[in-house]
Each structure stands twice: as C-alpha cells, then as structure tokens.
Amino acid sequence: MARTVGFFTDTTLCIGCKACEVACKEWNELPGHAPKFLDSFDNTGQLDDQNWRHVQFLERSTPNGGVAWSMMSDVCKHCSLASCMEVCPTNAIIRTEFDTVHIQPDVCNGCRDCIAACPYAVIGFNEKTGLAQKCTFCYGRLQNNLIPACAKACPTQSIKFGELSEMRTVAASRLQQLQAQGVSNAQLYGEKEYGGLHALFLLTDKPEAYKLPNAQNAVLPSRNNARSYLTSLVTAVLGVLGAVVAFRQRGEG
C-alpha cells in the first residue's frame, strides 16, 4: 500500500554511538571501506557507496570558551524534488511507492551524473559493482512492514521513522520544546528545501555547519539549463556569423 514515509533525526539526542552505521551496513550487506583515522571519533568520513548512514562529529566552540561536540547521523534526504533523479539519463532513479528515492541497480549504468547533482554528497560510486549507490530507505524492509535498520538500532531515538506527516508534527513539537527550554539556536532543516525532504533534521546551529546547504543554496541542477543553452545559442550564432565573414572575404591576408 502506498505510504509517504520519513525520518526525523534529532541531533540533540545523538550520542555518536554509530549503531545506525553498523545496523545499516549489516542489513544492507555493505562491507564498508577500511577505517580512516580522522580528527575525531569519525572513522568513515562521509556518506558514499558504502556508508549510507554517517555520523558527523562536529567540534564547536561554546560561548564560555569551551569546546562541545555536535553529532548528527546523516543520511540520504529522499528529496521531494531530487537533483539526482532530475539528471539521471537512464531513469534508473525512481520514486517508490513509499515516496522515497531509489536507485535501481539493474538499470544504473554508472554514468555518475547523479553524484555531480546531489547537493548533499549522498551518492557514491562503487568501483566493484560499477554502480551509483546510496541509502534505499531499507526498501525491502518497508515492503515487509519493518522500519529501517538505522531507526530500529538507534538507542536514543535520535533517529525516528514514520509517516512523513507524523514526523513533521513530532519535529515541530520537539523544536517548540527546545525553544521553550531556551535553546534559541534550535531549528528544523528539511521542511522547505527541495520541495520538502523525507529526512528532517533538528539542528542547533546553522545548516552549513552540518554540511547542509541553506535554503538559498538548496537549488536544483536544472536551474542552469535555460541560461547555459542560451549562451551556447548566442555563441553558435556569433560563431556562424564569424565564419561567414571570414569565408566570404577573399583568401588574401
């Protein structure tokens, strides 16, 4: 039965345990890359073909001169207006009956146009399979009335899963609660960006601090179609006119 599902990731509840990363890899049989030794407890680095959930560890200065961690379990946003889906030339990227964005592995030919388009650096290229890969929203689990593995494993309920409308209500309520407690910088991300994301985030800093483009910069690739083609057209006209002028003159000089 068709449903519109969503995630709500409350970063104020994330403890950086990475249970979501592990559960995702386990369920989706992702072998992962060799661990990286980065500046923090992060040893996967980014979302890509092997990391469909990635816990960001963000070091921030506090007003009293100290340092605080912010953790956020990042994931594909399953945008309502998806940049990857927009550019995909093979129609390998489809919208499922759950309103999620899914890459069909038997259709994708590994052109990587979707990687160039995704503003959240979600999609990665699997060198072994030759395919673009990303979070499937645990499509198989959804079809069997199970919740995604990451949400199931999250011990603090930082990752919540449900109907998108319900997630929006929960997110708005939590935002109100935090603001009432004096967390003035709390804000929701994903209500308006790309027509509304299917992965909402409650943040305590501006979106760009979490590597999320703000509303002004959350734009679709197709915005450049008309002006780029127009420039090409004008160039073509000028080029042809230039050639005509050059060829019509006598050969001398």
Place this chain on the structure above:
Amino acid sequence: MPQHFVAPPLWEWYIVWYFFLGGLAGGAYLLGTLLRLIGDPRDEGVARLAFLIAFPAVIICPILLTLDLGHPVRFWHMLINSRTWGLNFKYWSPMSVGAWALLIFTVFVTVSFIEALARDGWTRHPAARSVAGTLAGAFGRLFMVVGSLFGLFVAGYTGVLLSVSNQPVWSDTWALGGLFLASGLSVAAATLAILARSRADAASTERKLSRADRIFIVLELLLLAAFFVTLGTLAGRLFAPRWIVLWVLVALGTFAPLLMHRAPGAGRAGAPVLAAGLVLLGGLALRIVLVFGAQM
C-alpha cells in the same frame, strides 16, 4: 559565495578527451558545411577534409563515453529504458539530450564521410557513389545544414552538462556551454588549417580558416572573461599551483595566435602551423583544467 557540499563525479580523462573530440567534430562539420555553402570552388578540398576529420573524431566519442561508464555494457540504457523498453529522453537532462544528439550527429557525420570519400576518389563502391549523388543538390545542402546544427549542439552541450549539476565552479556559471563551443570551433579551424597544407591549391582556404579561427578565439576570450566574472572569488580554486601550466597553455592557445598574426614574419612557413598547434594544446588544456580543477 555559493555553498557546495557535493561529491565529485570522478569524470576524468575519458571525459576530457570526449569534450575535446566532440568540439572538434562538431566544429569541423560546421566549417566543412560553410566552406561548401559560401566558399569558392577552391575550398571544396578542405571542406571534404573537414568531413573526413569529423568522422574519426566523432566515432571515438561514444567509445570514450562507454569506457567511462561503471557498466559499459549498459551504454544503451542512455537511450532505451531497460525496464519498460521505451525510449529514454529527458529534455531537462543534458546527458540524456546529449546521448541522442551524439547518436544523430554520428549518422550525419558518417554519411558525409562516405560522400567525401567517394568525391575524393578513395572509394568507388556503388553505395558510396550513390550517397555522393544523393547529396549533390539541394537535399545535400539541407542535409549538411541540419547536421551542422547537431554538430553545434554536440560541441556546446558538454559545457551545459557540467553546469547542470551542483558542482562548485561548473554550476556557478552560465558561460561553460558557450565557452566549450567557441573553443571547439577554434580547435576545428586550427586542425583544418594544419590539414589544409596537405591539399594543393588550399592556401587561400587556409588563410580563411586562420581568419575564422581568430574570430573564434576572440569569442572564446570573451566567454572566458564572462566565466571568471560569473565565478567571482570561486575562480581561485582553478588557479592552484598544479593548474598554472595548463592556464599558460590556454593563454598561449588564445593570445599567441592573435599576436602572431600581427607580428612581422607572420606569413613565414611554419608560423601558421605553430599558431594552430598552440590552439589545439590550449583547447585541450582548457578542458583538463575545467574538468579536473572543479573536482579537486
């Protein structure tokens, strides 16, 4: 400054060479057509050369694109939906439109190549002579004009393809489509100017091509200026030390041919070839720095 958090698509050498050869093929086909339509009879030899050179250039393009795919055997998925068996065509996706344009342009180039072979006497096959006969009149002129439109598209859409993304640099300018097209025209004119030397009685055509090339170079420089203006401070990432040599080649490939034309002794043997060679090097360097520079 625009915010970018995207991952690079890892488009590398296959794509660079595709951009270069696509520009060369599209530009050569257009120039061959114009030499035939508005040139004098002495230009016919070089017009044929244009169609002869467009063919190998365009034939390599789909091979490069196929090799670049993660799943090369699924190259046909660009055109046909493997689930529904319907045609895949998305006018808002330059890669989708480009796949079709390249296919159609290749047909035009192949036919014109066969015609040029027959007219040049390389083949006496009845089918080739029949093609040459069919294209001899008004239909042939119309055929070349339509083919040239596809050639112009193939030479320019590659820049649009880069811009229709969310990549830094590529998506922050509207100038890339025009820039690649102007550069492709310039590269084609330079290539034909060099090859024209192999034809007897082509000295005047060579001069016409050099003159056209200087116009294309001015166009290219204007678009390069527009490119940098639209990027603003973001252009800085294209000037990392590793790219400086390539920018020097781009400068040599644009300013040097313009200046050499005005310099004393410009007509001396070798100077036009050197100028054309610099255009080719500059055209390639431009694509290398724009493709790799934005992804690092």
